[in-house]
Structure formats: C-alpha cells, structure tokens
Amino acid sequence: MATASVAHHDAAVHDHHDHEHHDNFITKYIFSTDHKMIGKQFLVTGIFWAIIGGFLSILFRLQLGFPDMNLEFLRPLLGGWIDETGKLDPTFYLALVTMHGTIMVFFVLTAGLSGTFSNFLIPLQIGARDMASGFMNMLSYWFFFLSSVIMFISLFIKTGPAGGGWVVYPPLSALEQAIPGSGLGMTLWLVAMTFFIASSLLGGINYITTVINLRTKGMSFSRLPLTIWAFFLTAVIGLLSFPVLFAAALLLVFDRSFGTSFYLSDIYVAGEALPNTGGSPVLYQHLFWFLGHPEVYIVLLPALGITSEVIATNARKPIFGYKAMIISMLGITILSFIVWAHHMFVSGMNPFLGSIFMFLTLIIAVPSAVKVFNYLTTLWRGNLIFTPAMLFSIGLVSFFISGGLTGIFLGNSAIDIQLHDTYFVVAHFHLVMGSASFFGLLAGVYHWFPKMFGRMMDARLGYVHFWLTFVGVYMVFFPMHYIGIAGFPRRYYSWTNFEFSNMYTDLNMFVSAAAIITFAAQFIFLFNFFYSMYRGRKATQNPWRSTTLEWTTPIEPGHGNWPGEIPTVYRWPYDYSKPGAAEDFIPQTVPLSQTPESNLPHEQELVKLELEIMKDEAEVLVANESKH
Amino acid sequence: MYGFLIGVGVLLLLSIIWMVYRIQTLVSVVKGSDKKIATGSNKINAILFVLFLVGTGILMFWYSIKEFDNYQLPIASEHGVVTDRLFWITMAVTGVVFLITHVLLFIFPYKYQYKEDRKATFYPDNNKLEIIWTAVPGVVLAGLVISGWMAWSDITAPAPEKAHVVEIMGYQFAWDVRYPGKDNVLGDHDYRLITASNSHGIDFTDKNSLDDFPSPRVVIPKGEPVLFKIRARDVLHSVFAPHMRLKMDAVPGMPTRFWFVPTKTTEEMRAELNDPEFEYEIACTEICGRGHFSMKKVIEVVEPEAYQKWLSEQKSFIQQNPSLAEGLTPEVKELAEIQLSESKK
Numbered sequence: 001m002a003t004a005s006v007a008h009h010d011a012a013v014h015d016h017h018d019h020e021h022h023d024n025f026i027t028k029y030i031f032s033t034d035h036k037m038i039g040k041q042f043l044v045t046g047i048f049w050a051i052i053g054g055f056l057s058i059l060f061r062l063q064l065g066f067p068d069m070n071l072e073f074l075r076p077l078l079g080g081w082i083d084e085t086g087k088l089d090p091t092f093y094l095a096l097v098t099m100h101g102t103i104m105v106f107f108v109l110t111a112g113l114s115g116t117f118s119n120f121l122i123p124l125q126i127g128a129r130d131m132a133s134g135f136m137n138m139l140s141y142w143f144f145f146l147s148s149v150i151m152f153i154s155l156f157i158k159t160g161p162a163g164g165g166w167v168v169y170p171p172l173s174a175l176e177q178a179i180p181g182s183g184l185g186m187t188l189w190l191v192a193m194t195f196f197i198a199s200s201l202l203g204g205i206n207y208i209t210t211v212i213n214l215r216t217k218g219m220s221f222s223r224l225p226l227t228i229w230a231f232f233l234t235a236v237i238g239l240l241s242f243p244v245l246f247a248a249a250l251l252l253v254f255d256r257s258f259g260t261s262f263y264l265s266d267i268y269v270a271g272e273a274l275p276n277t278g279g280s281p282v283l284y285q286h287l288f289w290f291l292g293h294p295e296v297y298i299v300l301l302p303a304l305g306i307t308s309e310v311i312a313t314n315a316r317k318p319i320f321g322y323k324a325m326i327i328s329m330l331g332i333t334i335l336s337f338i339v340w341a342h343h344m345f346v347s348g349m350n351p352f353l354g355s356i357f358m359f360l361t362l363i364i365a366v367p368s369a370v371k372v373f374n375y376l377t378t379l380w381r382g383n384l385i386f387t388p389a390m391l392f393s394i395g396l397v398s399f400f401i402s403g404g405l406t407g408i409f410l411g412n413s414a415i416d417i418q419l420h421d422t423y424f425v426v427a428h429f430h431l432v433m434g435s436a437s438f439f440g441l442l443a444g445v446y447h448w449f450p451k452m453f454g455r456m457m458d459a460r461l462g463y464v465h466f467w468l469t470f471v472g473v474y475m476v477f478f479p480m481h482y483i484g485i486a487g488f489p490r491r492y493y494s495w496t497n498f499e500f501s502n503m504y505t506d507l508n509m510f511v512s513a514a515a516i517i518t519f520a521a522q523f524i525f526l527f528n529f530f531y532s533m534y535r536g537r538k539a540t541q542n543p544w545r546s547t548t549l550e551w552t553t554p555i556e557p558g559h560g561n562w563p564g565e566i567p568t569v570y571r572w573p574y575d576y577s578k579p580g581a582a583e584d585f586i587p588q589t590v591p592l593s594q595t596p597e598s599n600l601p602h603e604q605e606l607v608k609l610e611l612e613i614m615k616d617e618a619e620v621l622v623a624n625e626s627k628h
Numbered sequence: 629m630y631g632f633l634i635g636v637g638v639l640l641l642l643s644i645i646w647m648v649y650r651i652q653t654l655v656s657v658v659k660g661s662d663k664k665i666a667t668g669s670n671k672i673n674a675i676l677f678v679l680f681l682v683g684t685g686i687l688m689f690w691y692s693i694k695e696f697d698n699y700q701l702p703i704a705s706e707h708g709v710v711t712d713r714l715f716w717i718t719m720a721v722t723g724v725v726f727l728i729t730h731v732l733l734f735i736f737p738y739k740y741q742y743k744e745d746r747k748a749t750f751y752p753d754n755n756k757l758e759i760i761w762t763a764v765p766g767v768v769l770a771g772l773v774i775s776g777w778m779a780w781s782d783i784t785a786p787a788p789e790k791a792h793v794v795e796i797m798g799y800q801f802a803w804d805v806r807y808p809g810k811d812n813v814l815g816d817h818d819y820r821l822i823t824a825s826n827s828h829g830i831d832f833t834d835k836n837s838l839d840d841f842p843s844p845r846v847v848i849p850k851g852e853p854v855l856f857k858i859r860a861r862d863v864l865h866s867v868f869a870p871h872m873r874l875k876m877d878a879v880p881g882m883p884t885r886f887w888f889v890p891t892k893t894t895e896e897m898r899a900e901l902n903d904p905e906f907e908y909e910i911a912c913t914e915i916c917g918r919g920h921f922s923m924k925k926v927i928e929v930v931e932p933e934a935y936q937k938w939l940s941e942q943k944s945f946i947q948q949n950p951s952l953a954e955g956l957t958p959e960v961k962e963l964a965e966i967q968l969s970e971s972k973k
Contacts, residue, residue, distance in 0.1 A: 265881025269862040317748040348884035351784030381749040386673035405722040412776035421913040486699040487870035492921040577748035
C-alpha cells in the first residue's frame with residue numbers, strides 16, 4: 001500500500017501545482033512540455049511534411065505518366081531543374097524519388113504517426129499526468145524540428161538534395177563525382193538524419209519509461225489498450241534499431257569526409273582511381289536494413305494499434321483475441337530484427353544467408369495473418385458505425401492484406417530474383433507500409449480530434465475524403481503490380497530505352513492521373529482539419545462512447561490531464577456490448593462490483609478482491625487526509 | 629488570360645463546394661442528425677463497400693486476363709521456368725486468401741451495419757480459432773518456403789565446370805563485356821590499371837588475360853550453361869535480364885556471379901513473338917546516377933555451332949591494340965607475340 005499512498009500524495013501535489021500554473025504563449029505553444037501539445041506539434045509538422053512529400057511524388061509522376069509533357073510551368077518553382085526543352089532533369093528526378101522516400105518514411109510515418117499518437121495517447125490512455133520526462137519530450141520534438149529544417153533547406157541548394165535513393169547506398173552516396181546530390185545535399189541529409197535519430201531515441205526512451213512506470217492504479221499490462229501495446233513495442237523496436245542506422249550513417253560520414261574505407265573499395269570514377277580498398281558496400285546494406293526493416297514495423301505497428309482501438313469502438317464489440325493480438329505484435333517485434341537481409345537477396349551476399357532469411361521472413365507472415373483474421377472476426381456480428389475513423393481503419397485492413405500478400409512473393413528469394421527492384425516492390429510497400437500506415441494516421445486523427453481540439457471534424461467531408469483516397473490509392477498502386485511483373489525497374493526516369501518496358505504508357509498515365517486526384521483529395525482533409533479546429537461542432541466528453549481512459553478527462557484537458565485524482569482502472573478496455581449491461585460499453589473506470597449484472601463468472605470472483613483493495617485504499621486515503 | 633479564367637473557375641468551384649458544405653451542415657443541425665449515433669450515411673457507406681468490392685473485383689479480373697500476354701514476359705532460361713511456376717503457385721494461393729478476406733472485409737460492413745435495436749455479439753476470444761489460423765498459414769507458408777528454397781539452392785549452386793564464362797562490368801552508365809577466350813579463364817584485373825585504352829583494368833602480365841577479348845554485345849549459346857561474372861567499376865549497378873529471369877548486383881570490390889541456361893535463341897524468340905526486331909536486353913536495377921535508366925546491353929542467344937564460329941572470329945584485346953603488350957616481362961611478351969602472329973594468319 002506504500003506505493004499507492006505515494007501516488008496519491010503526488011497527485012495531490014500536482015493538483016496544487018496545476019492551479020498555480022499559468023502558461024504564456026511560448027511555454028504553451030512552442031517550448032511546451034505538455035505531452036498533448038507536443039503530440040499536436042508532431043502532428044502539424046507531420047502534415048506539413050506529408051504535403052511536401054506528396055507534392056514531390058506528383059512531380060515525378062508527371063514525368064512518368066506524361067513523359068512528353070512540357071513542364072515549363074514548373075520553372076518558377078524548380079528553376080534550372082527544368083531544362084530548355086521543358087523536361088525534368090534526370091538527376092533531379094532521382095533527388096525527388098529520394099526525398100519523397102525519406103520524407104514519407106521518416107518525417108511523416110515515423111515522426112508524424114508515432115510521434116503524434118505515442119505522445120498524445122500514452123499518458124491519456126494509461127492514466128498518467130504527463131510523460132516520464134516532459135523536458136526530454138520537448139527536446140525530442142525540437143531535435144525533430146531542427147532535423148526538419150535542415151532537410152527542408154537541402155531541397156533548395158544548388159546541387160540538389162540527396163539523390164541516391166532513400167536507402168542512400170554507398171558508393172553512390174559517398175561520391176560527389178558520381179552524382180551531384182552526393183555533395184552538400186547528402187551531407188545535409190546525414191546531419192538531418194542524425195538529429196532525427198536523436199529525436200526518435202529521446203521519444204522512444206520516454207514512451208517506454210512512461211508505459212512501464214506511470215500506469216495508473218489497476219492498469220496492468222493485461223488491461224492496456226492495444227494502442228499502448230503497439231506504441232510501447234514500436235518504441236522498443238526504434239530504440240534497438242535506430243542506433244544501428246546512426247552507426248551506418250557515421251561510418252558513411254567517415255568515408256565521405258575523412259578518407260576511411262568502410263564501404264568503399266576498388267573504385268574508378270570520373271577518370272580517377274580512388275585510394276580506398278577493402279571496404280564493402282554490402283556492409284552498409286546490412287547495417288542500413290538492420291534499421292530499415294524494423295522501420296517498416298515502426299511505421300506500421302502504431303497504425304495497427306490505432307486500428308484495433310477504432311475498430312473495437314465502432315464495431316461496439318471487444319477486439320477479437322486481445323491476447324493473440326499482443327502475442328502477434330510481440331512476435332512481429334522480435335522477428336522484425338531477423339529478417340532484414342531479405343532486402344538483399346541479389347546483393348551478392350552468400351546465397352546460403354539468403355535461404356536463412358527467406359525462412360525467417362515467411363515466418364513473420366504468420367503473426368500478420370493472425371492480426372488480419374482477428375480484425376475480420378471483430379467485425380463479424382458487430383454493430384458497425386462508420387465514422388470516418390472506422391472507414392479508414394477498414395481501409396487499412398484492406399491495404400494490409402493486399403500489400404502483405406505480395407510480401408510472400410518478395411520474401412521468397414527464388415521469386416524475388418525477377419521482382420527485386422521492380423514496380424512490384426513499389427506496389428507492395430506502398431500498400432502495406434505506406435498507405436496502411438497513412439490510413440492509420442488518418443484514422444487516429446479523425447478519432448482523437450475531439451480530444452485534441454475539443455471539437456468534432458465534419459463527418460461528411462471525412463466520408464468524401466475516405467472514398468476518394470481509398471479508391472485513389474488502389475488506382476495508383478494496384479496497376480503497379482502489372483507493371484512490376486512485366487519487369488519495369490524502379491527509379492527509372494523513363495522506360496522507353498528498352499524493348500521490354502516500352503509499353504504501358506497508358507497504364508502509367510492512368511496511375512499518374514489517379515495520384516494527382518488522390519493528392520488533391522487530401523486538401524479536403526486539410527480544410528476539414530484546420531476549419532474544424534476553430535469552427536467545428538463542440539465535442540461531447542465521450543463522443544464515440546468509448547471505454548478507454550482518455551475520454552474521462554475534461555473535454556479540453558489541461559496540463560496534468562485530470563483536474564482531480566487520476567482515475568483507477570478496474571477492467572480491460574474492450575467491454576463493449578457486454579451481455580446484461582444496460583449500455584453497449586462499460587468504461588475502464590467502472591468497478592466490477594458496480595456491474596454484477598454483466599460480470600462474467602471469473603470476474604464475479606474478482607469482485608471480492610476488488611472490494612477488499614478499495615476498502616484498504618479508502619483507509620489509506622483517510623489516514624493521508626488527517627496528516628495534512 | 630487563360631490562367632486568369634482558370635483561376636476564376638477554380639475560385640467559383642471552391643465557393644460552390646463551400647456553400648454546399650455549409651448548407652448540409654446547417655441541414656444536419658436542423659434535422660438533429662448530428663446527435664444520432666448513426667445517420668443515413670452509415671447505410672450509404674455500407675453499400676459503398678459492397679459496390680467497391682464488386683466494381684474493383686470486376687476491374688481486376690478483366691484487366692488481369694486481358695493484359696496477361698503483355699505483363700507475362702516470355703521465359704528464355706531453364707531456371708526461369710521454375711521461378712515463374714513458383715510465382716504463379718504463390719499467386720494462386722495468395723489470390724484465394726486475397727479474395728476470401730476481401731469478400732468478408734467488405735460484406736461484413738454491409739451485413740452488420742448499425743441497427744439501434746441490435747446489440748453486437750460479445751465474443752472476445754476463441755483459442756481454437758487462433759490456433760487454427762496460426763497453424764494453417766504456417767503450414768502453407770512452409771510449403772511455399774521449401775519449394776522456394778529448393779529452387780533457390782539450385783539456382784545459386786556453383787556453376788558447372790564447362791559453363792561459358794562472360795564478364796559483365798557495370799560503370800556509369802553502360803556495361804562492358806569481356807570474354808575469357810580459348811582458355812575460358814579471365815585474366816586478373818586491377819582497378820588501378822584502368823586507362824583510356826584498358827577500360828576493364830586488365831592485368832596483362834597475367835597469361836590468362838592474353839586471349840581475353842571484348843564484345844559490344846553479350847553472345848551466348850542456347851542450351852549450354854553460361855556463367856556471368858559480374859563486377860562494377862564505380863558505384864553499385866545490377867544486371868537484370870528480364871527474359872532470363874536473372875538479376876544480380878554489380879558491386880565495386882566484390883565480384884558476384886549468376887549462371888543459367890538460355891533456352892531460346894534470339895531468332896526463335898523473334899519467331900515466337902512475331903517481332904523481327906526483338907532483342908534480349910540487360911537493364912540496370914540498382915540506382916546508379918543520372919543515366920540509371922539507360923544502361924542497356926543486348927544479349928544475343930545463338931545456336932552452339934554459331935557460337936563456336938563467332939568465338940573463333942573474335943580478336944583479343946592484345947590483337948586489337950598491340951600497345952597493351954608493351955612493358956610486359958619477356959616470358960609473357962612472348963606469349964603475347966604468338967597471339968599477335970596468330971591474328972595475322
């Protein structure tokens with residue numbers, strides 16, 4: 001009981017603190033240590049990057065879909081990257097592809113997704129006043145901001161941003177002679193990524209500590225919402241894998257600037273034999289993908305966590321197989337570290353290693369399949385309410401299936417020989433990791449917007465946004481499978497040099513048109529987002545009639561989240577449509593002893609224990625009061 | 629002027645959308661539908677899911693069947709038949725899963741859309757189901773992995789002794805081809821020896837290099853094993869021969885290889901496709917810089933007899949450029965001179 005009394009004491013101190021606390025503009029909106037504000041900062045920065053990242057993809061889709069188009073009208077924006085004949089410069093095309101990948105993977109789907117919702121939801125859903133370290137949390141955002149500024153600047157420099165693909169494989173990324181983007185652009189890329197990694201680590205340590213230490217009374221790990229499980233495991237993955245990327249980047253910095261030969265060997269470029277010998281470009285690939293593959297799950301797991309929550313709430317049904325969901329997420333977490341070399345089947349590494357990684361890779365398909373079946377069973381015999389968040393969640397499951405299944409082709413090294421680095425891969429990961437995570441992000445925004453801003457987003461605009469985006473994404477990425485099976489290589493400025501790929505101009509045009517429409521549809525969301533922030537309908541306290549803790553806070557929670565004592569948790573987060581209960585949901589804060597009509601047999605046994613604990617605590621509380 | 633008109637048009641369109649949006653918001657407030665748990669839109673969304681399922685389903689089947697011959701490249705190597713069979717087996721298995729899961733995913737929203745008088749079934753878990761759908765995918769995947777692994781082991785096994793060796797070297801932005809000559813052994817190379825006249829960096833002090841010869845295209849015999857020895861001179865490249873189902877990175881400092889057996893000559897393929905212009909091609913599939921999209925090399929597959937004839941007609945590096953033999957040790961120089969005299973015959 002000692003711990004309980006300490007917690008109460010703390011809570012009391014916090015309360016006083018809260019009332020005296022007056023934020024000025026700078027401490028409230030800029031250098032804020034409030035996890036909710038930091039979450040919103042990540043979200044807005046993420047949205048900014050998503051617009052840039054999406055816009056870059058439109059630029060190169062113009063080139064791919066309409067290769068003969070005169071792009072003169074882009075000259076005010078792109079300047080010298082449009083040549084005299086109105087064509088996009090091929091080097092800049094590569095830079096566009098590179099920056100689109102980097103921005104989307106790291107700045108939007110890692111920082112924008114994990115950064116937003118881990119920060120915003122972890123304290124609210126586990127019943128904590130804030131993160132374990134608010135200051136570190138603030139640093140995490142500002143490192144990310146600094147990283148963003150540097151990456152943004154790199155878009156505008158004369159030699160162009162990094163252009164070696166988002167994986168920045170050396171020697172291309174190490175040699176300025178090989179591509180101009182490997183000059184200053186690449187330096188800025190590396191510096192920006194260094195700050196980004198620092199930001200990720202600071203955030204990750206915070207998420208992990210907070211989840212382990214600051215759960216409210218009764219919030220055992222087996223009562224955590226799946227969102228929190230997902231954020232927690234995501235943070236663990238990030239904490240273990242990002243340092244490896246840092247190492248890889250650091251060695252690359254050495255090779256670029258200090259004449260070492262970690263990745264460089266036997267190179268003759270621009271009429272000159274370089275002195276480097278003994279390095280291995282494949283080493284970089286191993287190091288990079290040691291982060292690069294877990295990164296896929298860093299962007300995907302939070303989306304899956306959000307979806308679990310949204311689907312359960314809007315199906316008015318407990319998530320099916322709560323424990324199986326946790327076990328499969330744990331499985332994915334562990335396996336994500338031992339599948340990285342499936343990106344390298346034809347890199348020249350030992351083929352035996354390829355066989356091992358093929359086995360490991362296809363194992364990871366099993367927990368993913370389990371998750372899909374659990375989602376489907378959750379929908380089965382539910383009472384489904386199609387809020388925009390629910391629509392996006394169902395869309396996510398669809399993308400997860402479509403993109404996941406093509407992973408079975410690519411994970412098979414024999415089949416991968418033909419498909420590697422073709423549009424089949426592009427289709428695969430844009431569906432399973434890009435679009436699925438993006439839909440998770442959007443589902444999260446629609447679902448928790450009322451908690452973030454105290455107002456509702458417009459549902460009808462949400463429906464229009466969903467249907468345009470959902471159909472649009474399939475129209476963009478599904479045709480790419482055909483193009484990929486036909487062998488069209490990735491990162492090609494044009495395919496007309498080759499007989500085998502001198503076709504499908506119509507299909508590429510279709511894809512580009514669909515991409516433009518899909519991108520345009522996002523402005524519906526942007527309007528809805530910013531308009532509703534100020535003019536949306538006022539939210540009620542629990543608009544989705546959800547069970548989790550964040551909906552027990554005031555409509556616009558202040559610093560500290562709960563004005564009074566932190567609520568205690570008595571049950572798991574998925575008591576929806578429980579037989580016998582009057583309402584179709586029972587919040588986590590309702591004790592079992594108050595719901596004898598709906599308790600299951602094993603819960604009825606717990607009631608006695610629960611009453612005993614409550615009695616003890618009441619005594620402690622009284623003792624504390626008298627001390628004061 | 630056009631720009632101005634377009635601007636006005638867009639502005640007009642936006643303001644109409646804005647007005648429609650405001651009107652529908654106000655109407656929903658008046659009707660009180662914003663207080664309801666599920667409005668009429670719930671039904672519309674449910675129906676749209678079914679329409680989406682049917683519509684895209686039809687589109688997918690129609691296009692997949694119509695375009696089959698376009699995206700399915702003809703196969704021209706022995707292992708290509710194996711990997712393509714694996715591909716289509718996997719397609720069948722995943723296709724079934726894809727259809728079943730999507731039918732369920734989009735039918736459930738329609739079937740179980742919100743009704744005020746109904747309560748969802750409280751069904752939190754079922755371990756038997758979990759075990760079944762862990763085990764079944766596990767077994768199916770094991771089958772796919774094992775067949776894939778057997779194919780992979782065969783493809784990546786060491787090349788047969790008698791395989792015809794061809795060296796392919798990638799550089800920005802082309803491929804250079806070198807044949808080992810009569811001895812079927814490539815001479816040593818060193819990137820520091822690269823000069824304008826020795827783009828491969830061949831070490832001519834190595835006797836094996838004396839009969840090596842270059843070729844503007846990759847010529848290989850049908851039905852006999854061919855070993856591509858692959859390397860890169862500056863940055864990563866990747867040799868991709870789509871019809872051969874062949875792909876292997878070219879790595880500076882680390883030679884790689886890929887062996888295969890071509891099954892159709894260029895002529896046969898031209899007849900099959902009814903395309904007299906057809907050529908087998910090599911493309912680059914590892915981003916390598918500005919000209920990445922234009923690294924093309926032609927492969928010519930010929931009958932074995934024609935191949936032998938072609939081989940005997942080729943001139944070695946030394947024969948093409950006797951100055952390369954300058955400065956060699958007397959012993960090697962002697963061999964080089966024999967080469968030269970042979971070519972004069």
